[in-house]
Amino acid sequence: MELDSKCPSGPIETRWDRHKFELKLVSPANKRKYTIIVVGSGLAGASASATLAELGYNVKCYCYQDSPRRAHSIAAQGGINAAKNYQNDGDSVYRLFYDTIKGGDFRSRESNVYRLAQLSVDIIDHCVAQGIPFAREYGGVLANRSFGGALVSRTFYARGQTGQQLLLGAYQAMQRQIAAGRLTMFPRHEMLELVLVNGRARGIVTRNLIDGKIESHAADAVVLATGGYGNVYYLSTMAKGANATAIWRAYRKGAFFANPCFTQIHPTCIPVTGEYQSKLTLMSESLRNDGRIWVPLKKGDTRPPNQIPEEERDYYLERMYPAYGNLVPRDIASRAAKRVCDEGRGVGPTGYGVYLDFRDAIQRLGVNVIRERYGNLFEMYERLTGEDPYKVPMRIYPAIHYTMGGLWVDYNLMSTIPGLFVIGEANFSDHGANRLGASALMQGLADGYFIVPYTVGDYLASTKLEKVSTEQTEFRDAEREVAERIRRLLSVRGRRTVDSLHRELGKLLWEYCGMARNAQGLQYALKKIPELREEFWQNVIVPGTGEEFNQSLERALRVADFMELAELICYDALHRNESCGGHFREEYQTPDGEALRNDSEYAYVAAWEFTGVGNPPRLHKEPLVFEYAKPTERSYK
């Protein structure tokens, strides 16, 4: 199958406008005759549901939490980028485009990224109109701050709760459409299967998490906005319930999965404390604006940080990357932390930690300024660790945070299954091999407010769709398949809990397909994962029944899919014989330990096709062409 990205040609500045003009429209009177399913109510899903309903479509939205407002977008702290150039510091759409392509290590599509940068400005306008309480200057205008990978100040924020505020804006827009009768919300409903009729996405099968009922829902198009798959690693900064089931089921039905090994490790998370640890907590990257990262110069220096004199500290990011200093992109900051800890200079009880120190910023700006900027983050740190970051430096360590990979989509955000659109973190579209901070919120909202509402319309207007009913065999078969999967899980009655198996999978992936990877380790993981999957299906315990509120069963269904996805991630990592962005292959590095890209052989999107569980997936390549942002060595020195 040829992958057609449907990217427009011509000058990059006008591509989206011309494309939009060429998209077919559904007449206002006909819109309400179409039903669109949106799975997920995070920034991407909530903005898409609300906007599609505003346009007049009949929308159904699903989430596994008890309310759409709880989607994990709520946890985003730092901010959202937009090329407003309100600071007059030389920002522009082109610069945001360029920074994002470079930040992604030249592994994303120029056309998509340019459009994203263009739409960023509309997002801020809309969000302000919705009443998002963004930070302001004394004169009443919007305030900005800087994020990693940029030399301009273009990040808009609402204290340390930007994701929360943006999501509540989109959620409120949804509630307005619910009240208007154009949108129906199905909370505590988990999508467990995608239904195709004549090769097109026409519906889903869900489990009602309260009573366990398996139900089919039909539609004219399906939009997946189910977020990232970072929880395959068990420990991550994702919500506990975050899962890959929706996209994995779509993959099994023929949607290609792009760049699964492009996972992002965030440099500033609170280090692990023990085996019981259930998740990792992020400390926003915005802290790197004022905090300085260091470790002791000497190995095994166990003195308390405040007793280590200045000349015995190694501010290693400032030393290695003088131009960007503490604001280098995430992949670079994470790897540098791993390197100094591997050298034996890590701090804290486990030796896997580095200091993030505010002493100098407090001296320079005063406690009050620091409190105003980061007060709630400092409070959170103290709540979790029992240490006061105003007095002692924070301890941080990298953790799995975001997945750049996801279902392959074309410029219209449609997957290889006609009628199946994928938006937000669930797709692979805009961040290449590494995402810059404050760009995921931007992408989710661009997809949901300003792209998919047009492109879904084009699909509906240009496709003849027959009527479908949930009574027909395609739906019945899918329901039966789901019921059978549940029955199998409940009947194993083995000896190991879902979490213990999940933890083991996570450790395996983190060890062999985490911050640094090599062929030997990946081959080992590819041998181990099928064994662990076998162990899961032979030895898992899932208590209770399928016809009740059963959180163990929910987890088991998710982990069953992670057991398959983990293998795909390793296949992708093994095939990509280069280092780029978050994918660092130890065999491919420069003499001073930087990632060594291979543009002549790997400047493509790797889109994988399912060929059956346990079989190697089939690779399809979408070549990447750079007409504007010419690939260069990605230097932050």
Place this chain on the structure above:
Amino acid sequence: MRIILHVWRQKNASEPGRMVRYEVNNVNPHMSFLEMLDVLNEELVQQGEDPIAFDHDCREGICGMCGFMINGRAHGPEPGTTVCQLHMRHFRDGDELWLEPFRARAFPLIRDLVVNRSAFDRLIAAGGYISVNAGSAPDANAIPVPKQAAEKAMDAAACIGCGACVAQCPNASAALFLGAKISHLGLLPQGQPERYQRVLKMVSQAALEGFGHCTNAGECEAVCPKRIKLEVIARMNRDYLVAAVKHLGVKEAVEAGVG
């Protein structure tokens, strides 16, 4: 350390519930409260018992999904802290704790410590938004917002919709939650056109949902994990009064019990 728990167990809304005693040994003080329950649940599952159901998702104190009563206090003893961020270092070896679900007429029970808080969504649907369609907004800096207003709006907007305020209130009133949203939107210039309609619609929806009246007991503020202040209720009442007078006339407003 060792912790003794008495946990409300109830299979579903129609079966009766009861308190069940559990002992958790080897509790690490760095664990969060929910991690302690995870450890207990792992043991229960190993022993072939049903684990304790409790809601949670982000475990970062922001999604608002977690929440139950610990010794009669919503989210437990630490001020400004959701139960997912409550750490065991705040308890002592041998402590005995009673865990119960949030109880309120408007929050029907689902299982064990899990309740249905969809009524909150319907309060927002009644008017907790600014009516603006995507694509129709002016430039973001076209309307300046005084820093102070933005900060106060943000203080109110920090509400995570957890329901602790309702659970702690002797009347199961949603006043703090409502006041937070009404203040957030009402403090911003963008929220002015619908300001008075909003308060009327949201307050009347609250009565329909079965939330009680606010009698200024102040218990909500004491347990709110986001430290939403009682002043949001005062603000809501003022707006309601103005709205009712505009809408009904003073006499009817007084008769309707506004104030």
